[in-house]
Amino acid sequence: MKQRALVTGGCGFIGSHLLDILVERGFETMTADILFHDNYRNIAHLEGKAALSKTDIRDRGAVNALFESFRPHHVYHLAAHHFIPYCNQHPVEAIETNVTGTQNIADACVAYGVDTVFFASTAAVYGISDSPHQETEMPNPLDIYGVTKAAGEKIMHFATRGSSLKVRIGRYFNAVGNRETNPHILPEIVDQLKANPSGPLKLGNVSPKRDYIHAADLADASFTLVNHPNTENLDTVNLGSGEEYSVGELVDLFGNALGRKIVIESDPARMRKNDRPHLCAAVSKLHEKYGWKRLHSLQEAIDELAAAISGQ
Numbered sequence: 001m002k003q004r005a006l007v008t009g010g011c012g013f014i015g016s017h018l019l020d021i022l023v024e025r026g027f028e029t030m031t032a033d034i035l036f037h038d039n040y041r042n043i044a045h046l047e048g049k050a051a052l053s054k055t056d057i058r059d060r061g062a063v064n065a066l067f068e069s070f071r072p073h074h075v076y077h078l079a080a081h082h083f084i085p086y087c088n089q090h091p092v093e094a095i096e097t098n099v100t101g102t103q104n105i106a107d108a109c110v111a112y113g114v115d116t117v118f119f120a121s122t123a124a125v126y127g128i129s130d131s132p133h134q135e136t137e138m139p140n141p142l143d144i145y146g147v148t149k150a151a152g153e154k155i156m157h158f159a160t161r162g163s164s165l166k167v168r169i170g171r172y173f174n175a176v177g178n179r180e181t182n183p184h185i186l187p188e189i190v191d192q193l194k195a196n197p198s199g200p201l202k203l204g205n206v207s208p209k210r211d212y213i214h215a216a217d218l219a220d221a222s223f224t225l226v227n228h229p230n231t232e233n234l235d236t237v238n239l240g241s242g243e244e245y246s247v248g249e250l251v252d253l254f255g256n257a258l259g260r261k262i263v264i265e266s267d268p269a270r271m272r273k274n275d276r277p278h279l280c281a282a283v284s285k286l287h288e289k290y291g292w293k294r295l296h297s298l299q300e301a302i303d304e305l306a307a308a309i310s311g312q
Contacts, residue, residue: 002028006072008057008105009033009079010050013180014120014172016042017219018076023049025223030070032057032079037181057101067112074226077105078120080149083182087145098148099155106159116166116226117156123173123211123240123279125150132282135171135236142276153236160233167233168225173211173240173281175218176301178308185247186305189254193262193309200263201251204270209244211280214296224292240281241294253299257306 005022009015010031016039022029023046031043032055043050055066057079080098081087087094102119109117126133127140139150156167180187185203192201221239245253248264255262286292 002026003074004028004030004070004072005074005076006066006070007031007076007078009077009120011035011039011042011052012037012078013042013177013182014175014215014218014222015076015078016179017177017216018078018222019043019046019050020216021219021223027074030066030072032063032066039179039181042179042181057104058096060104060107063104063108064111067108067114071112073115075105075109075114075117076120076222076226077102077117080120080152082122082145083184084124084143084145086182087148088143091144094144094148098145099151102152102155106155109165110159110163114165116168117159118168118170118222118226119152119156120222121153121169121171121236122146122149123171123238123281125153125171126279128276128278130278132242132280133238134282135238135285142274157234165233166231167235168222169234169236170218170222170225170239171236171281172218173213173238173279175215176212176298176305177215177296178304179215186250189251190305190309193254193258197309200265202265202267202270203247203251204267205272205275206247206251206264206266207277208275209246209249209278209280211240211242211244212250212298212301213239213241213294214298214301217294217296220295221286221290221292224290228290230289237286237290238281238283239286240283241298242281242283243298244278244280245298250302253302254306256299257303258309 124146125139
């Protein structure tokens with residue numbers, strides 16, 4: 001009998017790559033996605049191979065009905081509001097989706113005998129540090145998004161108590177690549193270069209450094225955590241590259257891909273008043289305990305995005 005895997009937010013940036021992996025590995029798959037970003041296009045190539053349910057995770061009855069009908073063995077919970085400015089502007093909606101929705105998923109996992117649930121957390125649960133973040137650090141989020149994900153982690157912790165459910169928490173660092181659904185820095189660079197190929201790029205803060213990792217690699221690492229023979233009830237793992245790049249360095253990588261120098265023009269309107277200078281993952285646990293290595297370099301991810309600019 002095929003193993004059944006449910007992916008919440010499966011039409012999203014990382015979720016759609018995860019569905020690709022699950023289908024390729026022979027899982028019977030279902031995604032719960034309300035298409036908030038009108039992003040069915042991300043899984044259109046899987047039509048007939050991956051089922052879609054427009055289940056709102058905030059609706060407890062609808063979540064239970066989905067679990068009752070599909071009976072998943074594994075659940076990958078990626079559905080959330082991820083874009084920090086949107087969460088800051090709509091805190092109640094962010095809490096309802098990221099916290100209440102996560103509680104509904106966790107309760108259904110316990111009630112319906114799910115074997116393992118993967119919870120997509122975030123590096124935003126960490127405070128400010130100039131050193132790579134370790135999983136043992138106490139959460140100290142700086143924004144409402146990080147707060148909701150730290151709460152989601154606690155919900156998943158509680159779900160393991162008195163149940164046989166195994167929980168894997170993956171703290172995603174900065175995803176890059178195709179199928180992005182939110183206006184983060186890389187889509188902004190691509191859009192500006194499409195509109196004005198000769199530049200200059202008008203950007204805000206360019207010195208803060210981030211840990212960028214291909215969305216397909218994040219999906220692969222998520223799959224690895226769930227399907228690894230680790231028998232612990234609960235484990236939390238950083239999912240990143242262990243390297244950090246500034247926005248200015250990202251622009252240089254775009255220049256490499258496009259074969260030209262790209263000029264940056266500072267735009268005060270785009271400047272963030274508070275922006276942490278570093279955000280990098282300590283990845284020894286991911287590498288040594290789970291034996292996982294990334295498949296794509298940052299330059300490869302940039303090359304994919306640059307191909308869209310040059311019309312290739």
